[in-house]
Amino acid sequence: MANDAGVRRSSMREVARAAGVSVSTVANVLSRPAIVAPETRRRVEQAIRHMGYVRHGPARQLRGLPSPIVGSVILDLANPFFAELNRGIEDRLAEAGCLVLACSTDLQPAKERQVLDLLEEQAVRGVIIAPIGPDPAVLLEMSRRGTPVVLVDRPRDGLDLCAVGVDDVLGGRLAAEHLLSLGHRRIVYLGGTFETGTVIRRREGVRQAMRAAGLDPDDLLIDLRLPIHPPPLVEAAAAGVQQILAERPLPTAVLCLNDTAALGVLHGLGVAGVKVPQDISVVGYDNLAFAAGLAPALTTVNQPKYQLGRAAADLLLDEARPDHAHREIRFRPSLVIRASTAPPRRA
Incomplete structure (x- = not known):
């Protein structure tokens, strides 16, 4: 198969032939590597590298496989709190073979809605979002249409969504x-x-x-x-x-x-x-x-900023389980006393 530049892509069938395995084994190595025997997985991965095989995203989704892309929609990536939270999301999803597309909304409701629409159009695997306002209607509709949504840095408040937050x-x-x-x-x-x-x-x-x-x-x-x-x-x-x-x-x-x-x-x-x-x-x-x-x-x-992100990613990955039930994870904050506080001079 050739791409738009005329360069021919190696196919999954060719990778399977080179590794001496079935096409389904190659698919498992790419999507569910844990279920493949280590030696077989090593042989397939070696064939993938040798042949320069690259998965074709649209074809993957046409076969009914979930997209590896997850949207992370947060208020401001320049804020160190959200940067560390997003790192937790990214690290956990990378372990699962997913790629995070991080978006800042800058506390602008119109921008948040635009980002969500674009992510849904791209059929992402799911969305982790620190929402701007209290109205969850758009997020609930998105979830009902088949795009999993996990709230982060916000309580669940009885919504039919998963949530991760701090008290x-x-x-x-x-x-x-x-x-x-x-x-x-x-x-x-x-x-x-x-x-x-x-x-x-x-x-x-x-x-x-x-x-x-x-x-x-x-x-x-x-x-x-x-x-x-x-x-x-x-x-x-x-x-x-x-x-x-x-x-x-x-x-x-x-x-x-x-x-x-x-x-x-x-x-x-x-x-x-x-x-x-x-x-x-x-x-x-x-x-x-x-x-x-x-x-x-x-x-x-x-x-626990990093842990918030990892927990949100775990919940999103769990959405794919047939027995998944929406739940909330809530962390407890703690006080760190340093030198910027002292008794007042005046009574």
């Missing part, structure tokens, strides 16, 4: 309880003018912690929402420091929606001559790789 309410509560235990009472929660469910749930965790301590979050919690999307997030958070410093009485702590925003806050406070944690404590969320190397090192809430 964000607990994460917000852990961060707030730490600040309250140090004596902080007037706290800024730094969120955004456009927020995903993860950020909203973290805020609720903060409010829960304050109420449990006998405090009224409506009086003491400063809910500051910045235009932090689309990126750059660091610059927007740094600029937002002026709003924090304009509050009276001055807050003694800032709890940021993620570590990237906390990085911007630390920079903005430094430019303003405000010392951390002596004047204001700062807490992040995610425990990104750079958090421990900041000056001061950042107190933050740890999420």
